[in-house]
């Protein structure tokens with residue numbers, strides 16, 4: 023019997039609504055395979071912050087370290103500035119646990135309408151491989167002469183050889199297994215130091231992957247192309263910020279960003295990896311029980327895959343595909359009228 | 374008789390092909406109004422760089438300073454790294470001439486098919502107001518331990534109170550004249566110093582514009598929303614990088630980015646402003662005589678508007694609209710088969 027201990031952090035807003043549905047699906051899917059998941063819940067969130075002044079306890083990371091994986095809903099809520107909530111919970115987990123790969127599949131499912139004209143399933147089917155622990159996301163910098171007319175704010179991006187190379191290699195490996203086509207996001211015409219460096223590392227590493235076809239697009243035209251010809255892309259590699267942008271824009275082209283999963287992976291398994299939907303806490307719809315749990319279920323499937331249970335992953339994905347295709351119990355963002363639970367139940371039934 | 378001296382820099386690739394068409398349109402449109410334009414050509418480009426090691430002569434900016442406006446094609450070509458070509462020509466002009474506003478109208482014309490499903494003219498009609506001289510575009514930073522496994526690259530973004538406030542105010546003023554709806558692009562959850570600062574300045578300045586409705590979107594979801602509901606937006610304000618991204622993505626949603634213009638404005642008129650298409654030098658189609666000159670013509674119209682000739686601007690815009698609507702002599706990117714000159718001629722005829 024395979025057993026795994028999962029830390030669950032529902033977080034804020036709709037995170038609290040979608041995580042229970044993900045767990046329902048995970049329990050249903052693992053049961054048939056004799057896999058035992060033990061879920062330990064942590065109510066770390068902006069609410070915690072209001073009560074304690076901290077997003078998680080001081081020994082939060084020590085606690086999480088002992089788990090096989092982390093399952094997270096969403097972080098951030100009005101009342102706590104975003105840079106406080108995110109740098110207090112989500113980002114330190116990614117960083118301290120060296121989850122340097124953020125893997126985000128983007129796929130148009132049969133049964134969902136793309137906002138792009140004339141796109142069918144198969145036309146949108148790619149992976150965004152996003153650098154997840156350095157780059158533009160940085161707390162180095164600050165304000166000089168605060169509050170005065172002379173205020174100057176600096177914000178440092180930091181790219182290391184180690185951090186840049188390992189994400190690019192990961193993307194090449196993935197491209198090698200797929201269509202052997204890698205597209206790198208850059209902006210070397212504007213960002214004088216970081217992006218020319220990024221480009222030079224893509225070029226250097228490409229020598230080890232002679233079969234992989236590599237191209238480069240500045241992030242502005244990359245976004246434009248994603249809308250004009252999503253079928254062109256297979257594996258995309260981008261820095262922390264550019265990967266973030268492309269992995270929201272991509273899912274938007276598949277009908278709803280709420281179905282998209284995000285796997286924060288430590289490929290060396292020195293620390294637990296973390297799985298979450300791409301979407302945020304969505305304060306505008308929180309509490310209405312209309313949030314779409316599919317991104318969370320898909321993230322759960324990726325978690326089981328990461329834990330070596332490909333069989334469970336495949337069952338969960340088949341269930342998601344089936345429910346969407348049958349147009350059964352879809353939530354509002356997918357054109358339906360079902361509640362979060364009703365869609366969760368439909369997925370469990372399909373499993 | 375109104376007279377203006379225009380510096381013309383066709384630059385690289387299709388820049389050389391579209392600029393003559395823009396000039397033809399400008400000459401045709403000004404003739405009727407008794408306006409005299411004198412064009413002085415400068416062949417500064419990547420070719421110049423190959424010959425002289427410089428993108429423009431050392432006194433290039435001194436020379437340009439004496440003109441009423443600058444009309445630019447595109448800069449950058451394979452063989453010269455993008456950060457060399459752009460920081461050698463386009464970016465110093467924007468900066469030294471304090472062209473701190475980059476104004477980019479985005480509009481879906483009658484007769485062009487949006488790649489977005491079910492969008493009609495009127496659904497896409499907004500302005501991107503982009504900060505143009507500071508922010509993420511910075512040459513501060515560098516490489517430590519170059520060439521070694523310990524390489525660290527830092528890239529500094531710089532936001533000043535002066536630079537941030539003036540672009541935000543410009544955007545509020547524009548919003549005030551239009552639908553009183555301003556959307557600010559941010560990423561304050563990831564970029565710890567710069568974007569929370571940006572947000573705080575938007576909030577501070579909004580107090581002076583109580584009638585303007587303001588919202589904020591992180592750049593990832595902003596891109597997603599632009600595809601899902603472009604009709605929501607009216608005036609968008611963004612930093613140098615975020616404005617760049619949104620002003621390529623926006624035009625992509627209008628059918629072709631080749632029609633989009635970019636006005637690099639010094640509102641104080643202490644130095645000449647510069648007008649160019651949004652598109653780049655497009656090495657892939659250069660020399661084929663299929664480049665779409667409409668972005669360049671529209672940029673020319675904005676130049677005349679900046680010089681106080683609203684009448685000429687309006688005539689040129691009417692001609693663009695008419696030609697597109699009649700589906701006359703359209704280039705390949707718009708679904709036609711016309712050459713660059715044929716489309717240019719059609720615009721002149723419509724004028």
Ligand SMILES: CC(C)[C@H](C(=O)O)[C@@H](O)C(=O)O
Nearest residue numbers: 211212242459617635651653
């Ligand atoms: C060529 C490049 C430096 C430029 C920019 O990023 O500003 C271009 O993309 C633009 O939008 O004008």
Ligand SMILES: CC(C)[C@H](C(=O)O)[C@@H](O)C(=O)O
Nearest residue numbers: 108266284300302562563593
């Ligand atoms: C909430 C935010 C910090 C986060 C990010 O930008 O990484 C989110 O947008 C994501 O993509 O996971």
